[in-house]
Amino acid sequence: MSLSAAWPINPWRWLALPALICIGATMLFAAPFRVFGLQLPEPIFAMVPTFAWAVIRPSVLAPFGVLLLGLFLDSFLGGPMGLWGLSLLAAYATVLLMRKLMSGQSRAMMWAWFAGSTGIAMLAGFFFTMLDSLAIPSLVGVLWQFLATVLLFPFADYLVDQFEDADVRFR
Amino acid sequence: MAFRESALGELKVPLTWTAAVAVVVAGIIAVALLVSDRRETLQEEAYGAARKTVDTVAAPVSGAIAAPGRWTGQGLSWISVYFFTASENRKLRRELEEMRSWRDTAIGLKEQNDRYQALLGLKLNPPIPMVAARVVADSRGPFANARIADTGRSRGVTVGNPVVSERGLVGRVAGVTNSASRVLLLTDIASRTPVMINRTNARAILTGDGGPNPKLEYLRRDDLVKAGDLVVTSGDGGVLPRGLPVGVAVKDIRGNWRVALAADNTSIDFVQIIKFVDFSQLADIKALSEAEMPPVTTKDPQATVLRPNAAMQAPQALNSPKVTAIVAPLASVPRPLPKPVSPLTPVQAVAPPPPPVAATMAATQLISPATPQFNGRR
Numbered sequence: 001m002s003l004s005a006a007w008p009i010n011p012w013r014w015l016a017l018p019a020l021i022c023i024g025a026t027m028l029f030a031a032p033f034r035v036f037g038l039q040l041p042e043p044i045f046a047m048v049p050t051f052a053w054a055v056i057r058p059s060v061l062a063p064f065g066v067l068l069l070g071l072f073l074d075s076f077l078g079g080p081m082g083l084w085g086l087s088l089l090a091a092y093a094t095v096l097l098m099r100k101l102m103s104g105q106s107r108a109m110m111w112a113w114f115a116g117s118t119g120i121a122m123l124a125g126f127f128f129t130m131l132d133s134l135a136i137p138s139l140v141g142v143l144w145q146f147l148a149t150v151l152l153f154p155f156a157d158y159l160v161d162q163f164e165d166a167d168v169r170f171r
Numbered sequence: 172m173a174f175r176e177s178a179l180g181e182l183k184v185p186l187t188w189t190a191a192v193a194v195v196v197a198g199i200i201a202v203a204l205l206v207s208d209r210r211e212t213l214q215e216e217a218y219g220a221a222r223k224t225v226d227t228v229a230a231p232v233s234g235a236i237a238a239p240g241r242w243t244g245q246g247l248s249w250i251s252v253y254f255f256t257a258s259e260n261r262k263l264r265r266e267l268e269e270m271r272s273w274r275d276t277a278i279g280l281k282e283q284n285d286r287y288q289a290l291l292g293l294k295l296n297p298p299i300p301m302v303a304a305r306v307v308a309d310s311r312g313p314f315a316n317a318r319i320a321d322t323g324r325s326r327g328v329t330v331g332n333p334v335v336s337e338r339g340l341v342g343r344v345a346g347v348t349n350s351a352s353r354v355l356l357l358t359d360i361a362s363r364t365p366v367m368i369n370r371t372n373a374r375a376i377l378t379g380d381g382g383p384n385p386k387l388e389y390l391r392r393d394d395l396v397k398a399g400d401l402v403v404t405s406g407d408g409g410v411l412p413r414g415l416p417v418g419v420a421v422k423d424i425r426g427n428w429r430v431a432l433a434a435d436n437t438s439i440d441f442v443q444i445i446k447f448v449d450f451s452q453l454a455d456i457k458a459l460s461e462a463e464m465p466p467v468t469t470k471d472p473q474a475t476v477l478r479p480n481a482a483m484q485a486p487q488a489l490n491s492p493k494v495t496a497i498v499a500p501l502a503s504v505p506r507p508l509p510k511p512v513s514p515l516t517p518v519q520a521v522a523p524p525p526p527p528v529a530a531t532m533a534a535t536q537l538i539s540p541a542t543p544q545f546n547g548r549r
Binding site: 027028030031032033034035039042044057058059060061062063064066067070071072074075076077078079080081082083084085086089092093096125126128129132133135136137138140141142144145 | 191205440
């Protein structure tokens with residue numbers, strides 16, 4: 001069988017490297033830095049690979065990559081263990097289900113899809129936090145984090161562009 | 172031979188379904204972790220090995236990442252000082268004049284306080300030690316508000332220690348490793364802090380929700396607080412010392428009382444960890460129950476403890492076995508005779524020692540010397 005149309009992509013390139021970059025960016029933006037009373041925003045960088053991995057191709061490794069990223073977020077940010085893992089997986093599963101609808105869409109439309117998947121992750125986080133802490137998180141805080149995360153779409157778009165055509169079976 | 176060219180190469184695995192199974196398995200793992208998480212209990216055991224490992228690794232890495240930001244801040248501060256030296260000097264001179272009068276007042280009050288303490292025979296606990304720490308990471312999202320400080324168990328920090336800035340309470344230590352501490356901020360959704368309104372002594376629970384201003388809950392009545400009231404820790408429950416400033420009461424647009432935190436107005440890269448121990452919580456129940464009582468050896472309890480006239484007034488009741496059993500241990504305790512009152516220490520010689528709880532509360536006066544007005548009432 002010829003592999004000309006279906007060359008396997010290296011998991012280190014499309015899974016490990018983006019995940020490591022996300023971890024680095026998260027740590028960078030967690031620096032205690034305040035200018036004129038304003039702090040850096042705290043976007044969820046892990047949404048970038050979560051969205052892109054689901055769009056690029058279905059994979060067995062990617063969900064566990066998403067889970068590991070979520071567990072890192074929980075450990076590093078100090079939230080309940082499993083919260084971001086579950087929230088990101090909810091977004092990943094939704095995008096995986098809808099990926100056929102996304103194929104061939106314009107960039108603006110993909111941005112809307114990215115915003116939708118981010119919204120699902122944030123809503124899941126809101127809901128699970130409510131159940132876990134028996135308290136309602138600040139909606140304003142959720143909204144700010146959502147807006148900061150949605151602005152990361154160009155990075156997700158770049159990642160999709162890099163690997164979307166790597167294996168024509170998944171186009 | 173490559174896999175694709177082997178006999179198994181034609182075996183087609185339904186990858187979408189396999190991926191779906193992987194999602195479900197990962198989801199189950201995440202749910203199990205979330206259900207078993209007990210971070211809100213602020214117990215040493217609840218802070219798992221994974222978190223400790225991440226904290227241990229993240230502290231130096233984040234410290235290195237944060238260093239350029241810190242240097243930039245210091246540079247900006249230096250430039251600001253350079254350009255505004257004259258105005259700063261005028262401002263400092265005004266403050267110095269004001270502080271001189273406060274210094275005289277403070278000296279007078281200190282002498283008065285020392286005299287009262289001598290009169291009452293108060294035995295205060297020694298000053299509670301503090302540890303300064305640099306914050307290397309700060310999470311401020313809606314679901315978690317915590318900081319990592321670069322000081323840990325090696326310097327005596329333990330889980331539950333209060334963390335303050337120069338203005339007021341920041342949070343509590345939620346997890347500790349040998350070289351790093353995780354500080355749960357007051358704004359975190361899992362944070363519950365017993366506080367009181369300084370003006371009325373009304374108790375409330377400060378409840379974080381991920382926003383900048385935590386809520387004041389369980390206030391008994393709404394008229395016990397008004398906008399601008401100072402909110403301090405109440406010390407109830409023994410988890411925090413009493414009288415640490417927290418912030419001022421503000422009302423949100425829905426009419427709920429919240430607190431504008433005092434610590435918001437300070438730099439966020441340095442904190443102090445108070446190595447606070449609540450002495451009223453130190454009783455080791457297990458050790459107490461296992462310890463053997465000394466043998467009771469009395470010859471005649473009535474003759475040694477009871478006065479003759481008291482025994483005559485109620486001879487039948489005192490001779491009952493129950494009363495004898497209660498009185499007998501007391502009889503074995505030697506009772507010193509009251510000493511004659513010394514002219515130098517008239518009250519201390521006869522004053523009973525204060526109970527441990529009162530002594531603990533008194534110790535809080537030593538924590539925040541800048542806020543002596545918070546410690547006067549109980």
